Amino acid sequence: MAKHLIDLVTQKFPGAVIQSHSNHGDDTLVLEAASWHDVAQFLRDDPRCAMQMLVDLTAVDYPDRDPRFEVVVHLHSLTLGHRIRIKTRVGDPDGEVVRVASISDLWGSANWAEREAYDMFGVEFVGHPDLRRILMYPEFVGYPLRKDYPADKIQPLIAYREVENIEKLPPFGKDEGMSFGRQTHSYGQRSNEQESN
Amino acid sequence: MGELKETNTQIIDPSGGQGFATTKAADLLAWAQKYSLFMYPFVTACCGMEFMAVSSPRYDFSRFGSEAPRFSPRQSDLLWVVGTITQRQAPILRRIYEQMAEPKWVLAFGTCASCGGFYDNYTTVAGIDKIIPCDIYVPGCPPRPEAVLDGLMLLQDKIQSGDRRPATVKPRHDPVQDQSMGLVQLRRSRASSGV
């Protein structure tokens, strides 16, 4: 329970907090995108907050909302023991311009986490030293975790083999391949015609 | 221990019907090949844990001659593709396969390597046979070590007989046909054919 954190931030940054709640025991702050970096820095540096660790940074896609994406960060203080979730909403409904400040200068863990959010959602983190794809390959087009990306749309890097009926290659038919039943070693016998069971 | 069901199996005679000495030599060569398969363990995912278990003293595939892992494709005969192959990993798998020298065989360890598993998505290759020809498929998620050993023995049989057709490791015993299981046999004709 870190209600005092919510109060601290609301006092220090009066225009920044859009909404806050503590559902399911998690204290959450929804912030303006413009104050994202400042609030994060405050939470790290202020001795009453002392968030030494950025536990996780991710994004969520709400295609019916404007702004469409939510960048969600979980912070944790090991010395004081409290946690908080801060969120900000970014992006236009088409997903063309999705930008938010990068907090990778504050915590090293944000570096790869922001790369992953970029890779999966297309959220551009302004000020990130090396924003490129991390889980998908550089030739991949699109952002897979967006709701409008179909889950089974593949973009193969190399062409599949030219085999007819590649979907049903042998030996998946019932008469193909190894039989059911107790196998016996047929070493030394050229014609494998033993029927067993 | 694999046994092929077809009664009209084409015996592929590597020597082309040459004669006694050469067929015996071919047999000897096949015997040597099958009992000294140098493997290239292309391990990616969870099946790698079962691979470690199969290599450990309890199940031990080195009893079958497949003792030495060689991490260079030039020095290996059998490519074990263990685990899921993603689209990103596919070119690498293709390249490793191409770098191996003939004769070479491929064993797809696990359901992901055989047919993609339950990953029907943008990032998984639905079976390595889309990329490289595969000789033995060992299904299972992960397969039991005994199934893997079955696959290895099946491959050894195939090497001995010179058969290059792919095969799948099936359960030793089909539980559906087992009368003692008490299952209701809904299909009358299949039950008697013993498939």
Added chain:
Amino acid sequence: MEPLDQELDESEIELPTEPMLLNVGPAHPAMHGTVRCVMELSGESIQKVDVQVGYLHRGFEKMCERGTWTQIFPYVDRTNYVSPMLCNVGFALACEKMLGVTVPERCQWYRMALGELARMSDHLTCDGAMAMELGAFTPFLWMIKGRDMIWDLMEEETGARMTHSFGRVGGMAAPPTAGFKENARAVSEQILKIIEEVERLLLGNRIFLDRLENVGIISQEDALSLGWTGPCLRATGLPYDVRKASPYLKYDEVDFDVPVGSTSDCFDRFMVRIEEMKQSARIIEQCIARMPDSGPVNIDDPRIILPPKDEVYNTIEGTIQHFKIVMEGLKLPAGEVYAYTEGGNGEYGFYLVSDGSGTPWRVRIRPPCFYVTSGLERVITGRMMADVVPCFGSLNMIGGECDR
């Protein structure tokens, strides 16, 4: 000396040098299969390294959005596949936090015992693989022997050696078997013996110690900033363990210590895992002693748990309950939650977003070894090529968890 050499001044000679670019590719035995390190080497020492992960990205988070909440258990198993029970339990706890329910006491002890067995299997694999990569093949075989004993027990309990998918929201898929307590006790005793043998073999070995001690040191501030948790963070000296800091299940009622390192080198990370296995054995002993032998394992709530099969076939309420849970999915209230447990590699968290229907809106798995692997760059830069092997091994990068 050639006359030409004597005439030239040292400072006038300019040899063209450039660092060598070495690709330690994804198919490499030391890279645990799926990490690519593109290194710039100057001789043997690493000037720069670019760690590229993602070769095992299987799209878990996208797949989770296509099914029901219960259908996530197999995916979650395959994240940290060396300790899948911890992953199952973590996800079940996250869903239960969102529902606001607690499982019965018997289930809590059972989950703890299975989880600690899985943790032992994780550390056995990591330390065994680390020893093997340094050339000590025998401890690997002994540790895998021990791991096989755990897997036999798991097979008895859950039906599968690994990737059991045994957890359920609101309980477990089946109650403990009759022989669980004796088997668990016997297994943990055997494993303690194996650990002792391995220690005798390795800890006096000059080569092993030289390769691990003072290799791969990272400072505590760096580790914290990088989001490290778990044995890697504890090796830097910080005693942060989710089981002690924010206890869940019955961890506040059992007695165990948190091993902590001092130098934060590879040797400390190795030893922290060895000690953690001994502590896990202690926890298992206490769980077995305190687990009730009878009583419900699943919560008694028709909206969450599947009814027993004879009720499904014989009563209408059972049929409806079964139908709703299977077809529509278990319904978590709309909203979001972040719940975390101590996985094999550290804080293994779930950020779940639900829209109130049975299909998840977003399932974010907070992967501990993703953040640990991001620190690999800092750990091996400046060190020699051969140090990559113990460093990378001691971080315990599990591809399934890192790439999901």
